[in-house]
Amino acid sequence: MTVAQEQVAVERENGVMVITIDRPAVRNAIDYDTAQALSAAFDELDATPSLSVAVITGSNGTFSAGMDLKAFAAGGKLPRSERGFAGIVRQPPRTPVIAAVEGAAMGGGFEIVLACDLVVAAQDAVFGLPEVRLGQCASGGGLLRLPRRIPYHRAMELILTGERLGAEAAERLGLITRLTPPGGALAEARHLAERIAANGPLAVAASKRVVVESQDWPSSEAFDRQAAIVDPVRNSADAREGAVAFSKKRAPVWQRE
Structure with a gap:
């Protein structure tokens, strides 16, 4: 098993692929190997006729803290592939993808969510684009997609302040497809994926x-x-x-x- 395979777990069952970012020690932050593994999973998703939908989630109660800044600062490559950051944000797969969010989806983690087609989140999940607080821009799709998902002025407030958005507020804004009790996001996302996979x-x-x-x-x-x-x-x-x-x-x- 390669390092990348250890960091991203992939299951396939009944037309559904479940992709789990599994780097709990760094809150499922994305480094180069993880981005390559995610990209490979999405390539497989699009190339496999028997797969109709995917679910992406994070292990240990956290979706993703975004880019692994420590790995990059230590000389690591940028965590991206031809598909963009995390193997998804520039070129999402043709096949539908559901984000199952527990805990935090921050920075690039939120941008992964925004690249998905549906979002299931636990009631205590939080989202945010804190890049401006670090003197950076949310260039992994956050600036492009968030104003298309929620009202313009609310999107600008989140982008320009870097403040967090709770799951219940995100649901009111229409950003979340379904809201679940804590710990229930993946099960609900699987249920939703199975309903999609049953269709033509x-x-x-x-x-x-x-x-x-x-x-x-x-x-x-x-x-x-x-x-x-x-x-x-x-x-x-x-x-x-x-x-x-x-x-x-x-x-x-x-x-x-």
Whole structure:
């Protein structure tokens, strides 16, 4: 087992990949090896047809403290891959990803959360972009994504002050998909992932693609661009299977074609 494999645990079951950042001694901070392992997991996720969704979480009651500044200061490489910081922020996977957050998701840890498609968090979880307090900028997607997730002025307050945001406040702002009692985030995220994995995999992937890519589409082209993505799904064997299964009141058997 390599160092990277020790720092990132990966499980695969029933169409769901669960990725756990496992560096509790440093609050699951991300160093170069961890970023490479995360990137490899997301590459596998996108390359494996039998996987429909992923959950990313942290071990020992903490999501992630962000970049491992001590490792970098000691001469380590920047914790990124071609996918960006933590192997996700610049190029998230095409497959949906759910963040399961216990404890703190700070700095780059929060940016990992923002790169995910859904967020399940414990009631005592906290989020923040404290980079300005260190004379830095949240350049791993925090400045780009947070104002698209919550109201502009609230996002600017969090970005410019570096203050923390509690989970209950984050839920009120629409940042969190589901809120759980402490210790329950991963179980709830697994449950949500299983519900997604039960759906047509081609439809799930295409739906995410349209939502993500359409943010930059001119309104005059939106329906035509959407059609190029969803029409192959509409004409697929899985679409026919979904209709037959519905009419016969049975569970569909997806062929991913």
